[in-house]
Amino acid sequence: MATLDIFRTDAFRCTTMTTAVDRIGYVPGFLGSIPGLFIPKPVRTTDIWIEERGNTPALIQTSSRGEPVEGKAKEKRTARSFQTLRLADKRRITAAELQNIRAFGSESELKQVMGEVAERQAQMKRDFELTMENWRLACVQGKVIDADSTVIYDWATQFGQTKPDEVDFDLDNANPASGAVRKKCNGIVRTTLTNLKGLGGNGVEVIGLAGDNFWDDLTSHKEVRETYLNTLAAAELRTGNAYEQFRYGGITWINYRGSDDGKVAVGTDKAIFFPANAGIFQMAYAPAESFDFVNTLGLPLYSWVEMDKSDHPKYADVEMYSYPLPVCVQPSALCSAKRT
Numbered sequence: 001m002a003t004l005d006i007f008r009t010d011a012f013r014c015t016t017m018t019t020a021v022d023r024i025g026y027v028p029g030f031l032g033s034i035p036g037l038f039i040p041k042p043v044r045t046t047d048i049w050i051e052e053r054g055n056t057p058a059l060i061q062t063s064s065r066g067e068p069v070e071g072k073a074k075e076k077r078t079a080r081s082f083q084t085l086r087l088a089d090k091r092r093i094t095a096a097e098l099q100n101i102r103a104f105g106s107e108s109e110l111k112q113v114m115g116e117v118a119e120r121q122a123q124m125k126r127d128f129e130l131t132m133e134n135w136r137l138a139c140v141q142g143k144v145i146d147a148d149s150t151v152i153y154d155w156a157t158q159f160g161q162t163k164p165d166e167v168d169f170d171l172d173n174a175n176p177a178s179g180a181v182r183k184k185c186n187g188i189v190r191t192t193l194t195n196l197k198g199l200g201g202n203g204v205e206v207i208g209l210a211g212d213n214f215w216d217d218l219t220s221h222k223e224v225r226e227t228y229l230n231t232l233a234a235a236e237l238r239t240g241n242a243y244e245q246f247r248y249g250g251i252t253w254i255n256y257r258g259s260d261d262g263k264v265a266v267g268t269d270k271a272i273f274f275p276a277n278a279g280i281f282q283m284a285y286a287p288a289e290s291f292d293f294v295n296t297l298g299l300p301l302y303s304w305v306e307m308d309k310s311d312h313p314k315y316a317d318v319e320m321y322s323y324p325l326p327v328c329v330q331p332s333a334l335c336s337a338k339r340t
Contacts, residue, residue, distance in 0.1 A: 007305045007316045009110065012117070014292040014304040029133030030256065031140065034207075037276055038136060038283045038326065042297035043084075048284045048325060051079045052159065082325060084286040084298075085144075085152065087131060090306070090319040091120035117318050121303055124320040128301065134264045135326045139281060140209075140274040142331030156331040164191050167337040169271075171217035181223045185249025188273050188335045195333040200278030207276050209256040211268040212242075214339045224248055273335040280330040286323035298323060 010016065031037060041048070093116055131147065138145040142163055144153040156163050169184050170176065192206050210218060218224060219241055227248065245254040251273065258265030266272060274281075285298030293302070306317045328334070 007113075007307060012305045014288075014290055014302070018288075018299065018302045018304070029129055029136065030254075031136040032129070032133055034276060036279075038139075038281045039279060040300075041282050041284045042299070043284055043286055044295050044297055046084055046286050046323070047081045048084060048286075048327075049079050049081050050327065050329065080158070082153070082158075082327070084284055084323050084325040086289075087128060087322040087324070088319065089124045089127060090317040091124060092315050092317050093117070093120070094315045095313075117305070120318045121320065124303075124318075125301070128320065128322060130259060130264060132322075132324070135324070136281075137258075137264060137266075139326040139328050140334065141272055141336070142328050142334050144326055155328045159329070159331065161330070161332040163331055164195070164335050167335065168340065169214070169218070169337050170340055171214065171221060172340045176221070176223065179223065181218070181221055182249045184337070185251050188337070189250045191335055192273060192275050192333050196275060196278055196280070196330060199280060199330060199333075200275060203277045205276045206251045206273055208251045208253045208271050208273045208337075209266050210253060210271040211266040211339075212255065213268045214271050214337070215242075215253075215255040217339055218253065219246075269339040271337040271339075273337070275333055278330070278333070280328055280333065282327045282329070284325040284327065286325075288321055288323065300324070 093113075097116070098113070134147070135144060139155075142155045143151055144155075146152055155161075167184055167188065169181065171181075173180075188208070189206050193204060196204065228246075241255070243255050243257045245252060247253070256266045285300055287293040287296050287298045288302040290302070290304070293299075300322060302321045304319055306319055307313055308315045
């Protein structure tokens with residue numbers, strides 16, 4: 001019969017469990033699946049520093065041969081520090097649960113207890129991944145938002161930038177002007193690229209995440225349908241296209257599928273736009289609050305077991321932590337739209 005003493009073996013050391021949690025099956029989130037959208041930035045400290053430089057290109061005035069060269073004024077630089085955040089959760093294993101774990105066949109007590117721990121780690125990892133997807137969704141809108149919808153950081157405010165006004169796509173117009181939707185798309189693309197100030201070069205892709213009503217009206221819009229009627233994609237117009245994607249007006253449109261409870265979602269009548277391949281989103285990871293990881297580069301997840309410290313221990317808590325901070329350095333390049 002297994003006892004709580006089994007958690008004092010090397011199998012449940014901090015470093016061992018942190019390594020093991022990385023082998024649990026990945027719980028996908030759409031924004032987390034876009035290659036290179038969020039650049040991971042492991043750091044050794046609890047704070048991160050972000051430097052701003054005024055490096056906007058400027059026109060050069062002509063001058064006569066032999067005249068002294070004035071040169072460009074020295075760049076102004078500012079650096080600001082931001083505190084990484086903590087996500088923490090735990091699952092408890094009690095002495096009563098271990099009471100029924102016995103060694104039988106070829107399976108050892110240790111192996112069975114490790115299975116119990118792995119199951120709880122998998123449960124927590126799903127919650128962590130959902131939380132991180134919620135953070136990524138907020139970050140592509142220029143903010144860091146907590147689970148209770150509290151705004152932790154508004155990057156536009158932090159960096160003194162202004163986000164573009166919301167665009168009305170007027171999708172319920174029974175008699176829209178010719179090319180109206182494409183013009184709206186062109187405006188979104190131009191605003192995004194202009195406000196990137198050259199970041200990402202020519203490899204930038206504008207992605208639009210649409211809520212359900214926005215998506216349905218967009219894909220059923222006369223202008224959009226007529227564009228596809230004579231293409232190989234026309235067959236898709238005759239079938240359902242929920243949670244799919246297509247390219248139109250220079251934008252990769254995606255019907256974003258959020259959580260079933262609607263807490264992680266794009267507003268049903270809304271759409272949000274952000275640039276991929278521009279390098280403006282970063283995810284910092286700070287080290288865990290444990291002597292085992294002091295001054296080491298941060299990891300996405302940490303896990304260990306915390307024992308009941310009473311004279312007669314009755315439980316062990318399987319804990320999981322993360323110390324991230326999602327950052328958007330160019331929130332002025334983020335656009336939004338409403339259905340009508």
